[in-house]
Amino acid sequence: MLTTDPFDHDKLREECGVFGVYGMESASALTALGLHALQHRGQEAAGITSWDGSQFYTKRAAGHVAENFSNESAIRQLPGDASIGHTRYATTGETAMRNVQPLFAELSSGGFAVAHNGNISNAQHLRRGLNKRGSIFQSTSDTEVIIHLVATSSYRPLLDRIIDALKQIEGAYSLACLTPEGLIAVRDPLGIRPLVLGRLEDAHIVASETVALDVVGATFIRQIEPGEMIVINEKGIRSIRPFAEQTPRPCIFEHVYFSRPDSFLDGMSVYQVRKNIGRELANESPVEADLVIPVPDSGNPAALGYSQQSGIPFEQGIVRSHYVGRTFIQPGQAIRDLSVKLKHNANRELVKGKRIILVDDSIVRGTTSLKIVQMMRDAGAKEVHMRIASPPTRNPCFYGVDTPERSKLLAAQMTVDSMNEFIKTDSLAFISVNGLYRAVGLEGRDDSRPQFCDACFTGAYPTSLTDQEDDGSTEQFQLLTGAAA
Numbered sequence: 001m002l003t004t005d006p007f008d009h010d011k012l013r014e015e016c017g018v019f020g021v022y023g024m025e026s027a028s029a030l031t032a033l034g035l036h037a038l039q040h041r042g043q044e045a046a047g048i049t050s051w052d053g054s055q056f057y058t059k060r061a062a063g064h065v066a067e068n069f070s071n072e073s074a075i076r077q078l079p080g081d082a083s084i085g086h087t088r089y090a091t092t093g094e095t096a097m098r099n100v101q102p103l104f105a106e107l108s109s110g111g112f113a114v115a116h117n118g119n120i121s122n123a124q125h126l127r128r129g130l131n132k133r134g135s136i137f138q139s140t141s142d143t144e145v146i147i148h149l150v151a152t153s154s155y156r157p158l159l160d161r162i163i164d165a166l167k168q169i170e171g172a173y174s175l176a177c178l179t180p181e182g183l184i185a186v187r188d189p190l191g192i193r194p195l196v197l198g199r200l201e202d203a204h205i206v207a208s209e210t211v212a213l214d215v216v217g218a219t220f221i222r223q224i225e226p227g228e229m230i231v232i233n234e235k236g237i238r239s240i241r242p243f244a245e246q247t248p249r250p251c252i253f254e255h256v257y258f259s260r261p262d263s264f265l266d267g268m269s270v271y272q273v274r275k276n277i278g279r280e281l282a283n284e285s286p287v288e289a290d291l292v293i294p295v296p297d298s299g300n301p302a303a304l305g306y307s308q309q310s311g312i313p314f315e316q317g318i319v320r321s322h323y324v325g326r327t328f329i330q331p332g333q334a335i336r337d338l339s340v341k342l343k344h345n346a347n348r349e350l351v352k353g354k355r356i357i358l359v360d361d362s363i364v365r366g367t368t369s370l371k372i373v374q375m376m377r378d379a380g381a382k383e384v385h386m387r388i389a390s391p392p393t394r395n396p397c398f399y400g401v402d403t404p405e406r407s408k409l410l411a412a413q414m415t416v417d418s419m420n421e422f423i424k425t426d427s428l429a430f431i432s433v434n435g436l437y438r439a440v441g442l443e444g445r446d447d448s449r450p451q452f453c454d455a456c457f458t459g460a461y462p463t464s465l466t467d468q469e470d471d472g473s474t475e476q477f478q479l480l481t482g483a484a485a
């Protein structure tokens with residue numbers, strides 16, 4: 001089935017979710033549940049691979065987990081005590097079945113399935129080299145490069161082959177791999193994307209977020225550390241540190257938007273961090289008003305924090321339909337425009353005649369804020385102020401998130417003052433980069449050794465961007481530097 005999106009002229013880029021379990025009867029059923037809890041990370045496609053000790057089974061499909069993996073027959077096709085799964089939003093390679101994960105290949109070492117969250121910033125470069133040496137690719141996904149590098153490695157043992165492959169890769173990867181040697185989970189040396197380890201009875205589980213552990217009834221053990229590789233098999237669990245140690249740079253946007261608020265990232269409650277951001281915003285950018293109104297759902301905790309800090313009442317002035325997905329990740333501007341209207345509606349009686357402060361997590365293309373501000377004015381709001389729980393998004397992400405190219409990022413094209421005019425707010429303010437760092441419990445950003453990846457706000461990319469360099473487009477990006485742009 002061809003699922004390439006007809007609306008997509010604007011390359012799709014988003015998050016993904018990975019889940020893996022080893023040592024549990026009907027592992028694929030548990031994986032389906034875990035993927036359900038990670039549905040917010042990718043709604044384009046989902047897939048599960050299982051292993052019964054002798055054979056691998058894979059089912060991959062376009063659409064949501066529930067549509068494809070909630071019936072018994074789907075799970076019956078995926079027998080075995082070990083399984084991995086994936087929810088996808090494409091970052092490299094189109095939205096087509098051939099790119100849906102887990103990707104699988106029969107290697108000389110046996111079957112190898114991989115589920116990847118992140119994006120490889122030298123994938124095209126590596127791919128060209130592999131093509132020249134005779135590799136035949138089945139997909140256009142960056143993830144497939146990993147399989148070919150493992151397949152062609154000159155090392156013998158599988159683990160060494162994987163390590164050899166990953167050492168050639170730059171960018172972001174949190175991986176769950178299923179092999180005859182067991183479940184192998186790896187987080188890139190900077191730990192850009194999250195990955196956690198849990199336990200359910202005798203089984204071990206790996207997942208992108210702690211919420212997936214909660215949902216399947218597992219206990220959280222710990223996060224998989226940046227640069228750590230975990231091997232889980234019948235002998236137990238083993239941790240390996242194959243890479244040279246680096247200062248971790250986890251994605252700060254996970255705290256702002258991507259992760260579910262009921263997840264924990266590096267020991268911090270995402271919900272609490274979002275509330276802290278609201279508090280910081282209230283301190284940094286106060287304004288007199290009657291109501292604080294979140295742009296639901298992702299603006300909710302920050303609005304609550306803003307309200308608690310400012311003493312201005314929190315009210316639900318916008319009601320959201322739950323039957324429309326995230327607009328940020330809808331392909332194509334026409335569909336995005338439509339879905340913002342379908343998704344949010346004004347609570348008219350509440351906002352009429354009021355001075356309101358709208359709180360949202362981010363402005364990307366400006367689609368949501370433009371519509372919502374107009375909606376509030378149409379509903380009779382006297383003043384509309386907007387506060388944003390992230391700094392202006394001025395740069396694209398190359399590490400597995402849907403930020404469109406720079407020309408479509410409102411903040412890359414306009415100053416905050418012009419954005420204020422454009423979306424027709426009475427005032428507009430974004431949290432500062434240091435305010436955001438304070439919200440995650442730090443004193444501020446250490447410009448000489450930044451504690452997070454914040455490149456979409458600062459332009460300071462923590463890895464080389466070889467594919468961008470090869471395309472001749474790097475002069476606009478500041479590479480390998482710590483300094484905020």
Ligand SMILES: O=P(O)(O)OC[C@H]1O[C@H](OP(=O)(O)OP(=O)(O)O)[C@H](O)[C@@H]1O
Nearest residue numbers: 297298326327328363364365366367368
């Ligand atoms: O400036 P834009 O291009 O409109 O993108 C930014 C908006 O997109 C996201 O919301 P979305 O409605 O996609 O998802 P949510 O329900 O998780 O808030 C985000 O929370 C902002 O509201």
Ligand SMILES: NC(=O)CC[C@H](N)C(=O)O
Nearest residue numbers: 014015016091092117118
């Ligand atoms: N968002 C992601 O993490 C995507 C993973 C991978 N780069 C893909 O495009 O399939």
Ligand code: SF4
Nearest residue numbers: 251253397453454456
């Ligand atoms: S560029 Fe932004 S979204 Fe991408 S990993 Fe860095 S902080 Fe996260």
Ligand SMILES: [Mg+2]
Nearest residue numbers: 296297298299
């Ligand atoms: Mg939103």
